[in-house]
Amino acid sequence: MKAIFSLLMVLALVVIATVGAGAAKMQTIFAYCIPGTAFIIFVVGFVCKIISWAKSPVPFRIPTTGGQQQTLDWIPQNKWDNPSTGPQTFIRMALEVLTFRSLFRNTKVVLKHDDGKNPIVAYVSAKWLWLFAILFHYGFFIVIVRHMRLFMQPVPAPIAFLDWSDSILQILTPSIYISDLLILGGLTMLLARRFTDAKVRYISLVNDYFPLFLILGIALSGVYMRYVAKVDIMSIKDVVMGLVTFNYKVPAGVDVSFFVHLFLVSTLLVYFPFSKLMHMGGVFLSPTRNMPNDTRMVHYENVWNNPAIKPHSYEAYEDEFREPMFEAGLPLEKTPEDAA
Structure with a gap:
């Protein structure tokens, strides 16, 4: 029911945009007013959330570790999983953000049986979740960077090169983007995992399903625009550049699928700062990740200790x-x- 409710909410958003920008002829509202407001909410909400986290006191070293701490000289230290200095912590953070190192090391508990058919609890590797997450996140990142060409004139050479390399396979007409396949494949697998894994399905909430369905709706509407409706990209760029330069004009010759796509993106922007998606910024402020484990080398005192108590x-x-x-x-x- 949670998944169905989330799916119905996304479908309702599609209907609202279709009726509003189509039958009701409110293209200007869906092209400029809603995206502009959504962007302001996203920026203000994101900044406020980061500031509130940055102001949270962390008086003690509480890093999550997965290896040997620095002790005696003859005991090898695991510098990336148990860093004791700033540079080592930086490397650990880079590996975490760019390669999802802790997720790669994820294991799952299974119940096996020995030769005597006695049950044995075992821990086995679970790399599929890491692979799905990598596909989704990097596909999403490439899509966002590639879309920057709509906001710039002229288009910078690095973004133009990324757009070319993303469609280098040149399959069909127009060419299929590799990032589209990555994000759709990753989202499908992440959703399938929540449906098929009983333990994950049991703990999943509406705010776990809704962003997945919403991003899937954004990806599918973008694919529909490009490969089915085959919208005029220059007309869309005129709308986007008008939003960026505050030179608003009534959109002309733009298929309604573009307004559906833009409305779903605007919903994601509004939802982002108040959801679990804020882990994008929160990972950099997580004290379990961004602190060196130097408790054996540095003595810390609680600065809030009241001497009168x-x-x-x-x-x-x-x-x-x-x-x-x-x-x-x-x-x-x-x-x-x-x-x-």
Whole structure:
């Protein structure tokens, strides 16, 4: 039901854009007003969320580690999984962001049986999730960068080269983009995993399905525009450049599928800062990732320790609350009779 509800919400967005920009002839609103407002909400929400995370105090070193910490000279240190210096932490963050290193090392628990048919709990490699995530994220990144050619005139050479290399296979007319296949393949596999894996399906919520269906809708509407409707790309660029330069004009000769695509993108921009998708910025501020594990080399003191607050030992705590603890049946080192 959660997946169906999420799918229905995305379909409702498609209907709203189709009716609004088609039958209701509100192309200007869907071309300029809604995307402009969505972009402002995205930027303000993203910045506010990052600032709130950056202001959160982290008084202790709490990195998540997966290897040998630096100790004695003759014990090899795992520098990338348990960094102790700033440069090592930078390498670890780069591997995490660019290659999803921790996800690559992911394992899953399975129940096997030995020769005597006795059940044995085992941990096996689970690289498929890493592969799906890599396909989706890099496909999505290439699509975003490639779309920058619509916002610039003239188009910078690196973006033009990326656009050319993305369609280098030159299959069909117009040419199929490799990034389209990557993002559709990755999204399909990630959705299939949530449907087929009982454990993942049990813990999945609406806010897990909705962004996947929304991005899938964006990708499919983009594919439809390019390969089925075959929209006039120059007319679309005129609309986009008008949005960028604040030189608004009524869109002419643009297929309604473009407004559906743009409306779904605008919905994603509004949804982004308030969803789990904010891990895109949050990964850089995660103290479990961006802190070196140097607790054996540097002594840290809690700066919020109030000197006026004295330590309260368990012995003093029990002396203060012995009677209520005894009445509640809690274990005591001294009963009220012994303390008397």
